Amino acid sequence: MLLLALLASFAQAAFVTEPYLQLGPRPAPDRLSILWHAPDADATWALEHQSADGAWMPVQRIVQRRVTLRGTRPFRIYEAELAGLRPGAEFDYRVLRDGAPVFTARGKAIAPPQAPARFAVVGDPGAGSAGQRAVASRINAAQPDAVIVPGDIVYPNGRLKHYLSKWFPIYQPVFRARISAAAPGNHDFEECADLAQPDCLAYFHVWSPPLNGPAGNAVALMGPAADQQAFKALAGAKFPQAANYSFDYGPVHWTILDSNHVMDWTRPDLRQWLENDLAQSHAPWKFVVFHHAPFHSSGKHAEHQRLRVLSPIFEAHGVAVVFAGHVHNYQRTHPIRFVAEPYPTPLGSQQPIPGQTIRDPNGVVYVLTGAGGAGLVDGAKTGRPSTWLPFTAHFEARQHSFTQIDANPELLRIRQIGADGRELDSFQIARK
Ligand SMILES: [Fe+2]
Incomplete structure (x- = not known):
């Protein structure tokens, strides 16, 4: 002892x-x-x-x-x-x-392009809850090659002290052995932009993604000038560039985007960067990850589906799956295309994008995997398709969960695994 x-x-x-x-x-x-x-x-x-x-x-x-x-x-x-x-x-x-x-x-080490890989995707996790711990344990048992987080990494906001209490200690058995990467959510950036809490925006201190995204897009910093200066000095080149990036892992090209309000994805320069990033990849599979789910059947956060403005780009470049969070449950769409009605440019901060979704086997599947640990919403909609919008194919909100992806160059097998270990959903996408 x-x-x-x-x-x-x-x-x-x-x-x-x-x-x-x-x-x-x-x-x-x-x-x-x-x-x-x-x-x-x-x-x-x-x-x-x-x-x-x-x-x-x-x-x-x-x-x-x-x-x-x-x-x-x-x-x-x-x-x-x-x-x-x-x-x-x-x-x-x-x-x-x-x-x-x-x-x-x-x-x-990162898998080469033709090697199979297993990924865990888990959104909205760092609440310090029993559900987060249970899902973390399932992720560890699944032995993924990498863990991807579509935002709202820690709660109540992205302070360093929350990473030290609700993040690293819980996932350390996985993180010491496997790569993790994240997209920023509103709790990470918007609700942590005031450096009157000087350890806010810790995303830029603790994560180390490649700095290959568009430059010059920033969180609107607030708070005492001295604290802003200290933040910038510590973050260095990671601020603000680390918020958008891409990388390859095995047969998958991952593109990670910041979907917070400061990012106006109607801007031609940002859209061009995304187009170039996707067009230049020859990976068998392309996945895009950001926080604010663009298609879901929950009333909560219905006004935050603005990244629908990027759907035509995803469709044009053969993106197979988009992973998001923000709404605290699991939802999956049918493969869809989105035809937007005219929308204002630039977008207002709370505007949903009106338009029509069309089911199409060549379309994009949108997976909302926001059940990683924060309080669940809309449990009563589980198993009741009459309460879902037509584009929704599956809905699970009764327990916390994560998404497990087995990718090889020919086939994707995607499963939603509950905190109790049960398979809540399963679907496959074969290479066309
Ligand atoms: Fe969120």
């Missing part, structure tokens, strides 16, 4: 947040990043990963950022970019402090 207590206190002393895998600035089948948070003390940190012949290879460059936000106990964020990994293969890694190993885990 004493030994266990000593080991526990040692681990506590070594890390504020244990190491977690990220896409990093240049994700590729042989490259990813590992981040960790450590107490604010001078130490020499190293990260080594094991090569195929068993030798430990040190990462040459580890970037350190010191977190000194007002009201937060100072700590440091370390980021190491690993290269030379065997594509799609597991690898052992260890983190050393002052020459002594303090953490060891087995990670997995």
Whole structure:
């Protein structure tokens, strides 16, 4: 017991947040990043990963950022970019402090284009609820290759302290071993834009996606000038560019978008970036992820379906599935196309986009997977198609859940898994 207590206190002393895998600035089948948070003390940190012949290879460059936000106990964020990994293969890694190993885990490199991959997609999760913990445990058991989060990552808003209490501790068994990536939701950005809470917008501090999205689109920062300055200094180039990006994992091209109000997706330059991103990909499957579900049968948030303005682009470029959250349940549409009626440009902040949905086997499936942990809504609509809009094919709101995707170049098998382990929905999309 004493030994266990000593080991526990040692681990506590070594890390504020244990190491977690990220896409990093240049994700590729042989490259990813590992981040960790450590107490604010001078130490020499190293990260080594094991090569195929068993030798430990040190990462040459580890970037350190010191977190000194007002009201937060100072700590440091370390980021190491690993290269030379065997594509799609597991690898052992260890983190050393002052020459002594303090953490060891087995990670997995990004799968190359033709290799199958399993993904977990879970929206609106970080409420610290029993449902979140149950779903996290199911995700861990499913052994996904990567976890994707369509926004409202932590509640009540995206403060660093909520990441440290309701995010990393709950998913650490997965995150130490597999990449995670997220799209920002309203609780992450809009409801955390006031830096009178100086640890807000922690999205830009803790996530490390590639900075390959459109530049120059920003959260409208508020709060004391000194806190805004401290935020920007810590976020560096990640603010604001990290809010939109894309990457490839196995047979899937993932495009991650910011659907908050500040992003006006009627803007020609933003639409052109999205068009280029999708057109340039030759991946067998294209998925798009953002927070505000554009097609759903709930009354709540019905006025927030404005990203319908992007549907023609998704259709033109063969996007198979769009994943979203915001409404706290699970809903899936039939494959649909959307014909918008004329809408004002720019869009107002609360305007739904009027138009017509047309069922079409070549259309896009919209999966709302917002049942990751926050309080569920519309339980009574489960199993009652008469209460759904015609484009909805499935609706589950009686328990928390996540989406599991098995992708190979020819076939997608997509299942919704409940907190109790039951399969709540299942469908497949075959390559045409
Ligand atoms: Fe939301």
